[in-house]
Amino acid sequence: MVAEAVALGKVYGDGENAVVALSGVSAVFRRGEFTAVMGPSGSGKSTLMHCLAGLDAPTSGTARLGGTDLGALSDDALTALRRERVGFVFQSFNLLPTLTAWENITLPLALAGRRPDSAWTEQVIAAVGLGDRLDHRPAQLSGGQQQRGACARALVTRPEIVVADEPTGNLDSRSGARILELLRRCAREWEQTVLMVTHDPIAAGYADRVLFLADGALVDEMPEPTPERVLDRMRRFDSPAVGR
Amino acid sequence: MAVRAVVAQWSRFVLPLVGVVLGVAFVSGALLYGASVRAALDRAQPSGIVIEGAAMTPALAARIAEAPGVQSARLRSTGRAFLVGPDGGVVGPPEWAVGADHVGDTVRGHAPGGPGEVVIDDQTARRTGYDVGDVVRVIVGGVARDARVSGVVAADPMGGTFMAFDPATAHRLFGHTAIEVSGAPDTTALVPLLPEDAYIASNAAAGDGEKLTAILLGFAAVAVFVAVFTVANTFTMLAAARAREHALLRAVGAARRQVMRGVLAEAALLGAVATVLGHPLGIAAAWALNGLFGVGDGPPVPLRPFTPVPVVAAVAVGLGVTVAAAYLPARRAAAVPPIAALRTGLPPTTASSRTRTVGGAAATVLGSALLFSGSQDLVYLGAPLLFLGLVAMVPLLATALTALVRGPLTRIAGVRGTLAAENTRRNPRRTAATASALMTGLAICAAVTVPIASVAAKAQRDAETGDAADVRITPMDFATAAADLPARVAGLPGARAVTPIVPAVLDLGDDRVGVTGVDPTTIARLVPIRVTDGTLDLRRGMAVSTETAADTGWRVGSVASGDVAGAVVSLPVVAVYDAPDGFHHDALVDAAVLPEDRTPTTVLVQAEPGQADALKREITAALDNPTMLVRTRAEHRDAEGARFDPFLNILYALLSISVLIGALGVVNTMTMSTIERTREIGLLRAIGLGRRDVVTVLRLESVLIALLGTLTGLVAGGVVGVAVVLTQGGLPVVIPWGRLAGFVAVTTVIGLLAAQWPARRAARTHVLTAIGASE
Structure with a gap:
């Protein structure tokens, strides 16, 4: 087990304005497992990811990463944890415009003051296929290349978990497929734990399992998903009783 | 709409507003204080008619008294008189220490009845605690004596230290002067x-x-010039931040002119607020200056803050300058194509334009050529040209310099250094405009500091080499030495050799030669003179320097006849000499041949070996006269080097306002940049940049901008300063590295402080909020 959510709850605001984002979500993420989290807008899927990645603090329950209780960590310790033990891929704006692709990819190592492990870094860069683009700035890269750069950056520290927030949301289907294949490959070949939030059934189809969230609660889990089955499951959220 | 836009974004307008407010305050303050000083000087003028000059005689007074319309014509005797205070120093500013014959009434006590009595003014009485009956020490003509205070008179509105003597004593001390x-x-x-x-x-x-x-x-103009950069930069940054808003306005049918007018209306509003705040601040500043540095040292003349000129100037600077500074950014804002409303992402940053760089380089080269053409007039043309050329080139310099420091910074501060260097160069124009504001003040600092340092170094070197005196006595400014001073000092046991230096002019009719009276028996021991012809026996005649000999054609044996202060003299040339640079006198004569009213400006004294300090103490005690400055060789050297420090300090104080406005510009730019880059900072925080690292990156960036402005400013100013020194033949070029390093240190601190607020804000922003921030 790499990461764990135990009765995780998150409430924004207080009193009458309180909004419940998560209400008691428990889940376990195993090593080398590629998990997709799905659910309608506002279901709490991003909040769950943020809490597990040390970006947000739950108001109740516990988030653990490799045995560390994130709730017990100071801001500095959380920063170090994100730098060393978590890899991030966001939907957009993943790379710093002022740095080259190489500098962006090795940024977490530079932040930690570490020298890149050259064999591993080369392997990652080869996997994302950016070997001939390392001197380019993000503005000179395509959207797909930028996201692959972000994946490489997420992998370069060999984190305990890679979290990806709608990593294909801004891409055409071919570029998106390349990202998803990459994520699946690192889970299978490198035993990299991956947690991906998405609303795209095709993207979810690449995962080993799908968690379904609705109104801040875990409502279903689907092992060995296919796009058709995920789509089918998602349609049930669209019924007037649950959808929004 | 402009009001709403400004109110909605008030935080972005605060810093440029402060800049303009300071500019307006400086202009208003300068005009008001100047007017007050003028009024005070007018008030100081005598109400009646006063005739002055050399030939004030009773006969002339009698002739004038008979002129039509004249009621009376009275001879007066006035001059410098210093009062020694209870602390042993001179009371009040020496330039306002006046003695006169007593006329009129006393407020208490009685008029002076003889040479042993004196009347003082009531302000001086209050200041010193002296009153009727006290025995005080009075210095006139270099001679200190005791006198009893017989009465107190009303103080002159100009203030100052006033002493009055009975008419006979005053006449003896000062002669008839008016x-x-x-x-x-x-x-x-x-x-x-x-x-x-x-x-x-x-x-x-x-x-x-x-x-x-x-x-x-x-100096106010410099401050306003700097404020222009800040205002223009703000509106440029706002235009970038609101490009999509403007594009949307254009897309829904607003004409370019309407968008531009909207931006200018905001500028006008900002200017109006700046005027309303700046003028009162100027009044306060003038009021404070009036109190601190009044004319004379009397009570200040009241300010008249609402006369037309300062008010019109405040409005012109506040409103006019702000709108003018916003004009170009407003035009650029209006030029946004409507389609930009639909685009995503930040608008591309503009690189330094080629025309600007080429023009700047041309101006810089031409400016430097003029500076070093050797003509003093061309310096005044070359300096601004060089400066403007450099300002135009700063964007290029920003790109080049940051590329240069990227490596070293990365080595020192790791990836934080890389990020700071890259951030500085991502928008070279913005960096340049911010740096230029600081550059202006520092360029002027350097342009003045270098020549002053050179002059001071020369003065110091002259002080070291000009003579061999162990101790020297000089009257303080506005004071004179007594004629018997050399003799008195020579009588002291510790003084081995003494010579006065008494300046006089020998009028040859068609030419004038400075003749300096010295002691013929000791001069050769106190000044390292090298006689090239004849013998240095001043009792038999005059010695001339080789330069003078060349100018006049005199040789040993020639006889110079002329007029020294009204007395006809005839002096044979007995020697031609070379003296060190620091001893620049045309010709030397025996002080005894000069008229008695010529008093020494300096007395040089030689001590027993190693006894200079003891001799200094001995002389000080013997003279008991605070108007005589007794200095050892080292003290003299230091005093010569520091002679221009007060001037430099005033200059720095005046320029500090400009530097402050420039510093506000750095804060402004840093604030706007961090707001623009909120998402980027959020991303960095997410992937592991600590809060303190965020602060470090922004601090480094801010310091880089500040140093860019400082270094270009110091180089520009230094080049101008060196050019000025070179036009003055014979001056050594001295670069005051210490002071220049001091400027760099100050602006580094400014850079650090400027990043303080934006950096703390950026570091505090929650990662998720930052990532979610709209572009």
């Missing part, structure tokens, strides 16, 4: 009555008030 005319005569009718060297005293000092206003306005 004729006071009462009544209402036609002054043009008086002029023919006056001898050649007498004149009707005019308001000569009023010109000083005008000059002061002009100087202050010059």
Whole structure:
């Protein structure tokens, strides 16, 4: 087990304005497992990811990463944890415009003051296929290349978990497929734990399992998903009783 | 709409507003203080007519008294008189220490009844605690004596230290110096009555008030110039931040002119607020200056803050300058194509334009050529040209310099250094505009500091090499030495050799030669003179320097005949000599041949070996006269080097306002940049940049901008300063590295402080909020 959510709850605001984002979500993420989290807008899927990645603090329950209780960590310790033990891929704006692709990819190592492990870094860069683009700035890269750069950056520290927030949301289907294949490959070949939030059934189809969230609660889990089955499951959220 | 836009974004307008407010306050303050000084100087003028000059005689007074319209013409005797305070120092500013013959009434006590009595003014009495009956020490003509205070008179409105003596004593001390005319005569009718060297005293000092206003306005102009950069930069940054808003306006049908007018209306509003805040601040500043640095040292003249000129100037600077500074950014804002409303992402940053760089380089080269052409007039043309050329080139320099420091910074601060260097160069124009604001003040600092340092170094070197005196005595400014000073010092047991230095001019009719009176028996021991021809026996005649010999054609054996202060003399040339640079006198004579009223400006003394400090103490005690400065060789050297420090300090104080406005510009730019980059900072925080690292990156960036401005400014100013020094033949070029390093240190601190607020804000923003922030 790499990461764990135990009765995780998150409430924004207080009193009458309180909004419940998560209400008691428990889940376990195993090593080398590629998990997709799905659910309608506002279901709490991003909040769950943020809490597990040390970006947000739950108001109740516990988030653990490799045995560390994130709730017990100071801001500095959380920063170090994100730098060393978590890899991030966001939907957009993943790379710093002022740095080259190489500098962006090795940024977490530079932040930690570490020298890149050259064999591993080369392997990652080869996997994302950016070997001939390392001197380019993000503005000179395509959207797909930028996201692959972000994946490489997420992998370069060999984190305990890679979290990806709608990593294909801004891409055409071919570029998106390349990202998803990459994520699946690192889970299978490198035993990299991956947690991906998405609303795209095709993207979810690449995962080993799908968690379904609705109104801040875990409502279903689907092992060995296919796009058709995920789509089918998602349609049930669209019924007037649950959808929004 | 403009009001709403400004109110909605008030935080972005605060810093440029402060900049303009300071500029307006500086202009208003300069005008008001200048006017007050002028009024004070006008008030200081005597109400009646005063005739001054060399030939004030009872006969002249009698002739004037008979002129039509004259009621009375009275001879007056006035001059410098210093009062020694209870602390042993001179009371009040020496330039306002005046002695005169007693006329009029006393407020208490009685008029001075003889040479042992004196009357003082009531302000001085209050200041010193002296009163009727006290015995005080009075210094006139370098001679200190005791006198009993017999009475107190009303203080002059100009203030100062006033002492009055009985008319006979005053006449003995000062001679007759003026004729006071009462009544209402036609002054043009008086002029023919006056001898050649007498004149009707005019308001000569009023010109000083005008000059002061002009100087202050010059520095105010620099401050306003710097504020222009800040305002223009703000509107440029706002235009970038609101490009999509403007594009949307254009897309829904707003004309370019309407968008532009909207931006200019915001500028006008900002300017109006700046005027309303700046003028009162200027009034306060003038009021404070008036209190601190009044004319004379009397009570200040009240300010008249709402006269038309300062008010109009405040509006013109506040409103006019702000709108003018916003004009170009407004035009650029209006030029946004409507389609930009639909685009995503930040608008591309503009690189330094080629025309600007080429033009700047041309101006820089031409400016430097003019500076080093050797002509003093061309320096005044070359300096601004060089400066403007460099300002145009700063974007290029920003790109080049940051590329240069990227490597070293990365080595020192790791990836934080890389990020800071890259951030500085991502928008070279913005960096340049911010740096230029700081550059302006520092360029002027350097341009003045280098020549002053060179002059000071020369003065110091002259002080070291000019003579071999162990101790020297010089009257402080506005004071004179007594004629018997050399003799008194020579009588002290510790003094081995003494010579006075008594300046005089030998008028040859068609030419004038400075003749310096010295002691013939000791001069060769106190000044390292090398005689090239003849023998240095000044008792038999005059020694001339080789330069003078070359100019006049005199040789040993020639006889120079002429007039020294009215006395005809005939002096044979007995020697031609070379003296060190620091001892620049045309010719040396025996001080005894000069008229008695010539007093020494310096007395050089040689001590027993190693006894200089003891001799200094001995002389100080013997003279007991605070107007005589007794200095050892080292003290003299230091005093010579520090002579220009007060001037430099005033200059720095005046320029500090400009530097402050420039510093606000750095804060402004840093604030706007961090707001623009909120998402980027959020991303960095997410992937592991600590809060303190965020602060470090922004601090480094801020310091880089500040240093860019400082270094370009110091180089520009330094080049101008060196050019100025080179036009003055014989001056060594001295670069005051220490002071320049001090400037760099100050601006580094400014850079650090400027990042403080934006960096803390950025570090505090929650990662998720930052990532979610709209572009």
